[in-house]
Amino acid sequence: MAEPQGTNLDPWYSHYAQRTAGLSASEVRALFAVASRPEVVSLAGGMPYVSALPQDLVLSAAERTVREHGAVALQYGSGQGTPELREHILEVMALEGIRASVDDVVVTTGSQHALELMSKLFLDPGDVVIAEGPSYVTALTVFRSYQAEVVHTAMDAEGLVPEALRETIARVRAAGGRIKLLYTIPSFQNPMGVTLSWQRRMEVLEIARQNDILVLEDNPYGLLYFDQPPPQAMRSVEEQGVVYLGTFSKTLAPGLRVGWAVAPHAVREKLVLANEAAVLSPSSFAQTLISEYLGTADWRAQIDVFRGVYRERRDAMLSALGEQLPSLSWAVPDGGFYVWLRLPEHLDAKAMLPRAVKELVAYTPGTAFYADGGGRNAIRLSFCYPTPDFIREGIRRLATVINGELTLLSEFSQTGPLPLPLPAERPEGVLPPSVG
Amino acid sequence: MAEPQGTNLDPWYSHYAQRTAGLSASEVRALFAVASRPEVVSLAGGMPYVSALPQDLVLSAAERTVREHGAVALQYGSGQGTPELREHILEVMALEGIRASVDDVVVTTGSQHALELMSKLFLDPGDVVIAEGPSYVTALTVFRSYQAEVVHTAMDAEGLVPEALRETIARVRAAGGRIKLLYTIPSFQNPMGVTLSWQRRMEVLEIARQNDILVLEDNPYGLLYFDQPPPQAMRSVEEQGVVYLGTFSKTLAPGLRVGWAVAPHAVREKLVLANEAAVLSPSSFAQTLISEYLGTADWRAQIDVFRGVYRERRDAMLSALGEQLPSLSWAVPDGGFYVWLRLPEHLDAKAMLPRAVKELVAYTPGTAFYADGGGRNAIRLSFCYPTPDFIREGIRRLATVINGELTLLSEFSQTGPLPLPLPAERPEGVLPPSVG
Numbered sequence: 001m002a003e004p005q006g007t008n009l010d011p012w013y014s015h016y017a018q019r020t021a022g023l024s025a026s027e028v029r030a031l032f033a034v035a036s037r038p039e040v041v042s043l044a045g046g047m048p049y050v051s052a053l054p055q056d057l058v059l060s061a062a063e064r065t066v067r068e069h070g071a072v073a074l075q076y077g078s079g080q081g082t083p084e085l086r087e088h089i090l091e092v093m094a095l096e097g098i099r100a101s102v103d104d105v106v107v108t109t110g111s112q113h114a115l116e117l118m119s120k121l122f123l124d125p126g127d128v129v130i131a132e133g134p135s136y137v138t139a140l141t142v143f144r145s146y147q148a149e150v151v152h153t154a155m156d157a158e159g160l161v162p163e164a165l166r167e168t169i170a171r172v173r174a175a176g177g178r179i180k181l182l183y184t185i186p187s188f189q190n191p192m193g194v195t196l197s198w199q200r201r202m203e204v205l206e207i208a209r210q211n212d213i214l215v216l217e218d219n220p221y222g223l224l225y226f227d228q229p230p231p232q233a234m235r236s237v238e239e240q241g242v243v244y245l246g247t248f249s250k251t252l253a254p255g256l257r258v259g260w261a262v263a264p265h266a267v268r269e270k271l272v273l274a275n276e277a278a279v280l281s282p283s284s285f286a287q288t289l290i291s292e293y294l295g296t297a298d299w300r301a302q303i304d305v306f307r308g309v310y311r312e313r314r315d316a317m318l319s320a321l322g323e324q325l326p327s328l329s330w331a332v333p334d335g336g337f338y339v340w341l342r343l344p345e346h347l348d349a350k351a352m353l354p355r356a357v358k359e360l361v362a363y364t365p366g367t368a369f370y371a372d373g374g375g376r377n378a379i380r381l382s383f384c385y386p387t388p389d390f391i392r393e394g395i396r397r398l399a400t401v402i403n404g405e406l407t408l409l410s411e412f413s414q415t416g417p418l419p420l421p422l423p424a425e426r427p428e429g430v431l432p433p434s435v436g
Numbered sequence: 437m438a439e440p441q442g443t444n445l446d447p448w449y450s451h452y453a454q455r456t457a458g459l460s461a462s463e464v465r466a467l468f469a470v471a472s473r474p475e476v477v478s479l480a481g482g483m484p485y486v487s488a489l490p491q492d493l494v495l496s497a498a499e500r501t502v503r504e505h506g507a508v509a510l511q512y513g514s515g516q517g518t519p520e521l522r523e524h525i526l527e528v529m530a531l532e533g534i535r536a537s538v539d540d541v542v543v544t545t546g547s548q549h550a551l552e553l554m555s556k557l558f559l560d561p562g563d564v565v566i567a568e569g570p571s572y573v574t575a576l577t578v579f580r581s582y583q584a585e586v587v588h589t590a591m592d593a594e595g596l597v598p599e600a601l602r603e604t605i606a607r608v609r610a611a612g613g614r615i616k617l618l619y620t621i622p623s624f625q626n627p628m629g630v631t632l633s634w635q636r637r638m639e640v641l642e643i644a645r646q647n648d649i650l651v652l653e654d655n656p657y658g659l660l661y662f663d664q665p666p667p668q669a670m671r672s673v674e675e676q677g678v679v680y681l682g683t684f685s686k687t688l689a690p691g692l693r694v695g696w697a698v699a700p701h702a703v704r705e706k707l708v709l710a711n712e713a714a715v716l717s718p719s720s721f722a723q724t725l726i727s728e729y730l731g732t733a734d735w736r737a738q739i740d741v742f743r744g745v746y747r748e749r750r751d752a753m754l755s756a757l758g759e760q761l762p763s764l765s766w767a768v769p770d771g772g773f774y775v776w777l778r779l780p781e782h783l784d785a786k787a788m789l790p791r792a793v794k795e796l797v798a799y800t801p802g803t804a805f806y807a808d809g810g811g812r813n814a815i816r817l818s819f820c821y822p823t824p825d826f827i828r829e830g831i832r833r834l835a836t837v838i839n840g841e842l843t844l845l846s847e848f849s850q851t852g853p854l855p856l857p858l859p860a861e862r863p864e865g866v867l868p869p870s871v872g
Binding site: 010011012013015016017018019020023024025047048050051053055058059062063065066067070071072073074075076077109110112113116120121122123124127138141142145146180214240241249253254255256257264265266267270273274276277278279280281282283284285286288289 | 508
């Protein structure tokens, strides 16, 4: 190899694959470091509140995993996942209307790895993935890591807009783009918190069918509703046209890294091969522990506990926003982890972040959720992890920062203070504000 | 999407990425299904004998993971792995002469996932990976899944042959090939069982340096020596030119899916980003459990136990081979899991496999370990999993099959029985036989 010419030089610089050009540190990643400081109230990140999980239930599942199933749990397993866990996954998915066979399920290292495997299987350089705008940041990272182009399609308070989707598809195709996947988070979307209505789910499926586009339905939050369940999963009415992703990260614990995909037969076979190439087999230990937990604990009641925890936190955040930032607008989420807050249009959420951290509050700037630079004056607030008291304190600090920015702007303005509330411009793909 | 026209048709057939053309079920994979039948003595696969692990040690590590570290172990973690586990990994690697910093280590989902991440980072379609012939089957699968070409380089009883490596590099470059990686398993190689001598390690590093090729040093078996430790790791003397892979699958348990990579700084940064895109973070639970195990158990003594188990099994296999198949030849492994058996040249190991399974013994045909069709008359025998009695019975059955094949061949031959021992042809990349 070439001798390194200094500590900052990379002797392998010219050796990387072209796809690494799309691989860069996300804004969320940098935030994780900031958010880990104990004095900062982090409204960034999406860490579930695992402390709501009774230690006894996890402990006894772990003990039985070692004592009763050690020879299996410590060993390599099938690239598709254990039959026991896949049976349990069918029970979990039945809650959202999905009927499938154990053979349709592939266990993955979190649903994140299912996103990675689907991307590896389907995306050639230059292919297009249509995604909601805004969308889950690390899904966008994965698509781009396979040199695909992400094209956003607009959302409103009922989720992605079918007519806008038709137009997006037509526009991409007119420009010669090869559309491989439609990536959607229909229930309690990350980062907007909105839910795709049943009527629209049917319309979106019909559009995908007409246009020969595979739907990648990512559903980490569907069971975490606060009042009414969301509409049933799109996979409940469409087997051949949907690859469905689920996870135990939100209803149990992300530290186990177990998720799954449900896919049409031929896609499922390829997913298993890709899974074997990537990790040989998903963790037998984690799968056995989860099977033991699901087989003995009242896991449905535990999900109810999580729902209560997150509802209380959502309520704390919404009431704090109403008190502290009454002139701003946000979507009211009926489940999940996130509130999407629109800032006055003169504010830049990313530029404001260092000042927020100085005030000991962290959030995720809206631009993180767009592949195209959108989201400049929006921020995602997570209510999943901090307690209600910390959420209120975090919003109070955030209000200090935002109001300070606005005062600063008005002092620099020759025309006096800016009027509040500011008229919100709506770039394509951003929800019209609904005041909480 | 197109309507499926029958249960065997794949409506998404035209949608897959080009790289999926290289993704097919391996011969080893089919064997796993066969080998799982209890009446079959499986000398295929590479499952470690996890029952040699004291249940108490694993149980108490699992209990402390939940009781004392639950909030961390159940949560998302860093894409690089926990600092605690990376510290322990430094202790493990010190046994093979490696000095590194915690910052140099990236924890992965088994070392298999480090192979996947390295391939994703370095391999463009058409790039060349040079690998020993034969080599680890699922490494070859991963390289090909990124549309790289695997070119084998010859080995002998001291591991890969430096002069042959020079010639291979020159040949590939003369043909316009872009060589990205040299993949090697220097100690107790899979599948041949041979070990690269210290002198050759230095020569190979020098060749790589001169030719600007990054060495991917895969070392799952180095600590599982039977008498003398193997030479120190190549990474012990070369930091910039080597990416080193280690794993807990053989010294602890594969069901936890924890391995690691040690890489030069810039490569390590990219590995972390690729790891985050693929799985967000390696399992906090598995990492914590392993840290607890390493922090409290006498893990060095436990590795001694594993050494004793595998040495006894290696001895059982070699003595059974000497008794049952004295006319054949094999390499004597000084560590690891495998014996590479040369068949008479008229036999085809793959074609013979169904008859072996009928006799209730399974092995891996040599062709699985070549990207180019080599290894037709060789088989890999694993002594890691079955007890010595089963190994002896397995070799007895294998001898029945091989002798039956030879009798059959001689009956079909017009010239009477074939002479035994047969002169062994040595295709490039195959070890000269050393009779055990």
